[in-house]
Amino acid sequence: MAISLITALKLVPWAEVVNNAPLVVDGAKKLWKAVGKKKGAATGGGAEIKHEAPPEVETLTVLASRVKSLETDVADLQREMVSSAELIKVLADQNAQLVRAVEVLRRRLLGVIAIIGIVAMACLYLLLTH
Secondary structure (H helix, E strand, O other): OOOOHHHHHHHOOHHHHHHHHHHHHHHHHHHHHHHHHHHHHHHHHOOOOOOOOOOOOOOHHHHHHHHHHHHHHHHHHHHHHHHHHHHHHHHHHHHHHHHHHHHHHHHHHHHHHHHHHHHHHHHHHHHHHO
16 A cells, blocks of 8 residues: 555654754764774774784785785775765755755745735635625
8 A cells, every 4th residue: 555645744753853954964974074084094004913823724825815805895895984974974964955945845834824814814804894
């Protein structure tokens, strides 16, 4: 059973969305700053981690190959993390824009409702007096 768009929009707690929009934007900015710092530290450090293993289990070349593979995996994960953080920041900014637009529309709607009420009262007054 499909849910109508109007029903879906009625289910959204708009007051909470509007109230929490600044928190979402701040959180996304903090995440972006944290990821940016980690990216700079990870690319600039180049520290090597040594693991002790018995020579008969793995040779030095096998270990070097595994380390290189792990370094590549870590670099890929860091790129994905930065991309995800960028996406979250963009989505948070878009959410803030959407919330501002909804607030403007809400105020305009209240103004239109007030004008309709005034016109309705004037029409009712004219009908009752004539």
